[in-house]
Amino acid sequence: MSATTSTRPAPAGGAGRMAAVNEMTRLLRLLFEVEREFLRTVTTLVYRVGEPELKYLLCQHAWESAGHARFLRERGRELTTFGTNDNVHDSIRRVFVEAVGKAAADPFVLTAGFYEVLKPALLEAYRHYLKVTDPLADWPSKKLVEEFVADEERHAHEIAPYLAGIDAREWKLHLTQALDDLGGWLGQETRLPLSPTYVWQQEKTPYTHPPTCSRGKYPLCSGVFGFDPKEDPIVRPWLVDPKTDARVIRLMVYVWLMMEMDAIDYLATVFIETPHAPFDLHHDLARHLWDESRHSQFGFRQLPKLGVDLMTVEHSLDLYNILVQMPPHERYAMMTMEFEAGSFSTKATVMDRVRELNDFEADTLLAFDRNDEQNHVRYGHRWLPEMMALFGETRPVEDFVKATQEKFKVFAAIYGGKVPHSLPRDRRLTAEKILRLAGVT
Numbered sequence: 001m002s003a004t005t006s007t008r009p010a011p012a013g014g015a016g017r018m019a020a021v022n023e024m025t026r027l028l029r030l031l032f033e034v035e036r037e038f039l040r041t042v043t044t045l046v047y048r049v050g051e052p053e054l055k056y057l058l059c060q061h062a063w064e065s066a067g068h069a070r071f072l073r074e075r076g077r078e079l080t081t082f083g084t085n086d087n088v089h090d091s092i093r094r095v096f097v098e099a100v101g102k103a104a105a106d107p108f109v110l111t112a113g114f115y116e117v118l119k120p121a122l123l124e125a126y127r128h129y130l131k132v133t134d135p136l137a138d139w140p141s142k143k144l145v146e147e148f149v150a151d152e153e154r155h156a157h158e159i160a161p162y163l164a165g166i167d168a169r170e171w172k173l174h175l176t177q178a179l180d181d182l183g184g185w186l187g188q189e190t191r192l193p194l195s196p197t198y199v200w201q202q203e204k205t206p207y208t209h210p211p212t213c214s215r216g217k218y219p220l221c222s223g224v225f226g227f228d229p230k231e232d233p234i235v236r237p238w239l240v241d242p243k244t245d246a247r248v249i250r251l252m253v254y255v256w257l258m259m260e261m262d263a264i265d266y267l268a269t270v271f272i273e274t275p276h277a278p279f280d281l282h283h284d285l286a287r288h289l290w291d292e293s294r295h296s297q298f299g300f301r302q303l304p305k306l307g308v309d310l311m312t313v314e315h316s317l318d319l320y321n322i323l324v325q326m327p328p329h330e331r332y333a334m335m336t337m338e339f340e341a342g343s344f345s346t347k348a349t350v351m352d353r354v355r356e357l358n359d360f361e362a363d364t365l366l367a368f369d370r371n372d373e374q375n376h377v378r379y380g381h382r383w384l385p386e387m388m389a390l391f392g393e394t395r396p397v398e399d400f401v402k403a404t405q406e407k408f409k410v411f412a413a414i415y416g417g418k419v420p421h422s423l424p425r426d427r428r429l430t431a432e433k434i435l436r437l438a439g440v441t
Ligand SMILES: [Fe+2]
Pocket: 260, 291, 292, 295, 369, 373
């Protein structure tokens, strides 16, 4: 009733005058925090689930969440009370960290926690936003949120096949209780306070990374690069030897690309360990992660078309196993300053050889890979110093990178080469078999 409204005492100053904007800004701020914290924690699933297609999907969703967070922040900053920092409320953070679970927990149950509790609550929060905001006055936010609702609905649809038949009732109830205590992500529901007997698992067993990553049903090995065509699929000198048939090089580079699954797995470990990173750092890392997941898919999708049975391609675990023993800024330094920066000249030779085949698809994939990799090295230059600062590393970047390269060699001797071949030579993909598949012998 308007009479009631008019007799309400007006709050003093601008706060009262801008109350409608401020309330919507508060909700946008919470949505931003939820999306950025989802990104920081859902990435811990990537190296724990084994199925490559699921890894790829998680990387894609993580990237889309980064996009949501970015646009929410951009819109939020048009409104006066959004704030200038990227911090997340402890109450929100605590629920996401709980969802990460233990290192060894069933990754499908954990995935169900994220996708059947936390994300549906986010979808509800977006729908609530649309309900309470003014569609004309707040049109810019409304357009964004409508898009995010569609994305969230698609994410639920895309993940569903992986969660069919997974019994995660107990874990979902555990997370639901934590979320109900907040009354939903926006506090829009009636709060159901936590029972005093509720035990936060993160307080009992803080999360640490598993010492190795999962590749599900696929055969494993320590590394795919080597020198013996009877042993390894990629014979390093053959990649740059003008006598190697271009069809052989194409198969080898697809194996190489598919094994960028290494990069997906170890890069995904960095988010959870950098809770105080600026959002822009996580945004670019999410892009990097998604790029690598597409590069890996290049190999994963093309190899079968060229006659390769993926169950004969062993997955290399060395890089994850070694790098997870090093802190995140050292992992990131090795990735961007050593592996990526060091790959351009060989890949250029490979690209020139593959072009002999007039395989437009292969040329396209390799060209986009190269373009992405150039961005990754740029990200490295931009973010490595910031990541070093987060870990109190004060040496000049160049000295730090050199020392890290040396440390990696030491750690490779300790933690590398420990994964035996799952398959005997005659069953696994080797360079010799690649010669046959390419029709060279
Ligand atoms: Fe890549």
